[in-house]
Ligand SMILES: Nc1ncnc2c1ncn2[C@@H]1O[C@H](COP(=O)(O)OP(=O)(O)OP(=O)(O)O)[C@@H](O)[C@H]1O
């Protein structure tokens with residue numbers, strides 16, 4: 001469905017006379033029917049990538065094919081195939097839910113009996129049936145996201161490009177949104193979704209981690225977790241800041257990450273937990289709880305992002 005070859009996008013900032021490489025050398029294939037997650041911190045290049053795939057931003061390097069069409073040369077050809085949901089609410093705040101949907105029908109030439117039937121079905125599907133008369137700007141954030149999704153489905157696209165569709169949405173609405181996505185995926189749609197949430201990334205067939213314009217990692221969630229080069233220990237202790245300083249200086253520790261009231265300590269494979277406990281005690285740190293835990297996506301991503309941030313050239317080359 002998607003074939004990217006050394007795709008890149010450089011923005012020239014005229015005022016500051018410098019350029020920003022938002023996406024760098026992106027080579028990737030996505031099969032029909034895949035549910036592909038794109039994760040990465042702010043400014044990683046997720047939106048730029050999705051906009052190039054949607055044919056609304058021209059690549060400056062390489063090429064992107066969607067369903068066999070070159071997006072830069074033939075953006076019109078992919079219009080009927082894909083639905084693109086932008087990161088910001090892109091509909092009209094002054095128009096009602098119904099009017100926004102009718103507008104999308106006009107854009108995609110959905111007419112006749114089909115028009116009302118599709119609007120009704122999509123609004124029911126996304127749980128907006130009771131809000132048809134409400135203006136876009138009077139909808140909650142989560143409802144605006146659902147309306148954006150309903151709107152981008154009006155022409156029954158086979159490929160969905162969703163840019164952070166659940167960011168800032170409450171957990172219940174997030175779950176409902178994913179129920180809708182799962183149904184679309186089960187019906188055979190190809191879905192590419194960017195997200196800051198690891199539980200959402202976990203639900204994808206494959207996940208790509210972008211950082212600083214590079215696709216650093218791309219694999220199934222299970223395979224990504226296996227990439228973490230070490231064992232993970234969860235530590236709870238009274239003074240976590242002190243514990244983190246001590247651990248960071250300890251041989252065999254490759255990363256220390258803080259998660260609420262615990263630290264995730266990434267150590268060389270085969271590390272001895274009792275020895276770690278003794279070493280910590282020796283430094284005056286009595287563990288309240290210390291145990292081996294399976295690696296999570298988040299730990300793997302943070303590990304690789306930190307490694308890249310410390311030595312970009314080496315990390316990019318490896
Ligand atoms: N139109 C533009 N002009 C100049 N620079 C841009 C433009 N669009 C994006 N950038 C820059 O490109 C980089 C990637 O931005 P992009 O919006 O793709 O990131 P993102 O991963 O979507 O981030 P976020 O999670 O914040 O949405 C950033 O450094 C951004 O400032």
Ligand SMILES: [Mg+2]
Nearest residue numbers: 046047048087
């Ligand atoms: Mg973005």
